Amino acid sequence: MARCRFVLSIISLLWSQAVQMPTLAIIQAAQQQVEIKMNLDRSLRNLSVQWKGLLLPIMVLTAMVFAPAHADAEAPVSTISPATNHASPNVITDWTPPPAFLAGMAAIAQGDSAAVNAAIADLKDNPLATYLRFRFLLDSPTSDTAPVIAFLQKHPDYVFSAQLKSQTLNSLIRQQQFADYQRLLSVAPELKSNLRLSCQGWQAALELGTLTAQQVKDAEQFWAQGRNQQSYCDPIFKWLQAHDKLTPNLYRQRIKASMIAGNPSFASYLVRAGTSRKISGLDAYFKRWDEAYKDPQGTLQQALQRYHSYPGHDEQALLIQAFKWLGRSDPQAAHDLLAQLPNSWRINPDEQAEIARVFALKAAYTRMPQAYDWLMALPASVQDKETRTWTARAALRVQDWARLKVAIKAMPVDLSQTPQWQYWLARADAELGKNQEAKARWQALVHTPDYYGLLAADRLGIAYPWPKIPPLPTMNTRAVEKNPTVQLAFYLKAAGLTDDARRAFLSALKEIPPEQIPALTLLAEQSKWHDRVSIAIARMKKQDDPHWFAARFPTPWESTVDAQARARKD
Structure with a gap:
């Protein structure tokens, strides 16, 4: 059934493309019909014999697909192949995937390498050829890593190479091909470090006898984190345990980390596990942390009476952690106890500042009247956008308008100059009788197309200065269309491979020079790829530019809404 659905999806794609074809393309469509049918015939012959019963209806649908394509067509729209060197900026590019690509995807579903190779040969220099090779390697994993290594060596910077490498590494670990794992790991591109990759690397080194002292130390620190680790780390962790690398100090470190992470049940499990290995003292260690977790105020009060020197x-x-726990539950108590902190405890100023930040923010979150003073008193080392905003x-x-002005002026410039805080700074000026200053700030905001721009207009008593929305810019997209990654993104979108299309688009955004991003944005707008349009506009920092409003705020259902509104009015 899955294979049947795959073929039907191909036919559906062809149908959806056909109904959007312009009248001027009818002749071209007729000329291509025979070629498409032949390509589909060839790809379908390579499929399983289970499909024999589907061949006739599929061929009928294929033969019919162009007949009704223009029955309900709207006004003709000029289209052009991305390979054409067009000069007109108003021509919409046709990103219809070549039939060879559809045949290749069908062949991948059947694991037919000969048909895949034939499709790749037919695609020639089209970027979909490389994509087909990637998908075949990704979807048809084998124990032979040579084809994957060859692909990565040829395409180290390809948008999907890291994905192929990562998935193949996972497969090699499952198949216990550790030498092949290390060989592939050394091939570009270099993957971002993560826990899975680290644990797999340690396992491979362990099995091959190449585990270094530094790797053992790193694995110990990973084990000591305050949470239950994933199963792919089990091999190295079992080795650490079998070789007595999990020392009492590591157990205490992990119990402490678990308590700080708010996971006392896991800390309790560690006590039982360590005790079963005859590690003594863990019960008392956990009990002390658990008491502080449950009653931080009592713990601190007892400590003030008990410790008159360094504890x-x-x-x-x-005790530092007890202060933070208390700060989140009772900011006032934490503030008062911190004021009694003995110098002999040697809690340095930076740690004291972190404690104060915790209870000051909690006071602000819960609308305590002390919040403003506590936040303003924080040293610069722990001040950031969050503390300044809550102040x-x-x-x-x-x-308190006077204090509001002080708080806004203490903000970083990139925060204080935002429309939100410029509006409230003007409001504070107005409330303090500085009307001219307030009006000047509001006047500067009224042309900002956002909520605070509208509020500023209300304060000035003027009509909303709605910007005139001009047509989208026109420009030649020829240069950006030549980029293979751009072509790949739009071909994949047209083929319905949305996730991969989005990845390719983001890769293209990073790859092309900044001056080509507007043209790429127009291409996305022409394809009604609205979410990518928004991303590209943000990359250009043109969110507030009226010239891009028509693309940033698309209205694909305007005619439907307008018709319904008129019908209700009538």
Whole structure:
């Protein structure tokens, strides 16, 4: 059934392409009909004999696909192949995938390498040829890594090479082909480091006898993280345990990390696991952390009475965390106890500032009146956009306009100059009697096409200065259309391979020079690829440019909505 659905999806794609064809292309379509039918015949002959019963209806549909294509067609739209050197900026490019690509995808579904190779040969220099080779290697994994390595060596910077390499590495680990794993790992592109890749690399080195002391140390630190690790790390973790690498200190480190992560149940499990390995003292260690977790205020109060000198490294770490836990549950109590902090505890100023940041932000989140003063008192080392924003909000909530101005002016420039805070700075000026300054700021905002621009217009008592939305810019897209990654993105979109098309589009955005991004945006708009249009406009930083509003705010159902509105009105 899956194979049947695959063939029907190909026919559906051909049908959807046909109904959108312009009248001027009828003759071309008729000329291509025989070629398409022959290509489909050839690809279908390569499929399983299970399809024999489907061949007749499929051929009938293929023969019929162009007949009704123009019965309901709208006004003709000029189209052109991406390979054509056109000069007109208003010509819409036809990204219909060549029939050879559809045949190649069908062959991949059947694992027919000969048919795949034939399709690739037919595609010649079309970027879909490389994509077909990638998909065949991805969807038809074998124990032979040579074809994958050859592909990666030929296309190290290809948009999908990292995906192919990653998936093949996973397959090699499952098949326990550790030498092939290490060989493939050394081939470009270099993958981003992650836990799976690290654990697989350690497992391969372990099985091949090449595990280094540094790798063992790194694996120990991964094990000591405060959460349950994924199963792909089990081989190296079992080896660490079997070779007595999981020391009492590592168990304590992981119990501590689990408690800080708010995972006491996992910490309790670690105590049982360590005790079964005859590691002593874990019960008492966990109990002390669990008490601080459940009652941080009581723990700190007892510590103030007990410790009149340095409490030791482990106890100091526990007390610092107790302050943070208390700051999230009772900011006032945390503030008061921090004021009693003995110098002998040696909690340095940076750690004290982090504690103060926790309870000051919690106070702001819960609308405590102390929040403004506590946030303003934070040292610069822990001030950031979050603390500065909540300082302003704390003043705004009680309409303390003078403090609001102070808070906004203390913000980083890129935050204070945003329409939101420029509006509220003007509002503070107005409330403090500085009307001219307020009007000047609001006047500067009214042409900003967002919520605060509209509020500024309301404050000035003027009509909303709706920008005139001009037609989209016209430009020659020929240069950007020559980019193979751009071509690949639009071909894949037309073929219904949306996820891969989006990846290719993002890769193209990074690949092309900035001056070509407007042309790429127009191509996406022509293809009604609205989400990619928005991304490209954001990349150009043109979100507020009226020249791009028609693309940024598409209205594909305007005629339908308008017709329904008129019908209701009548």
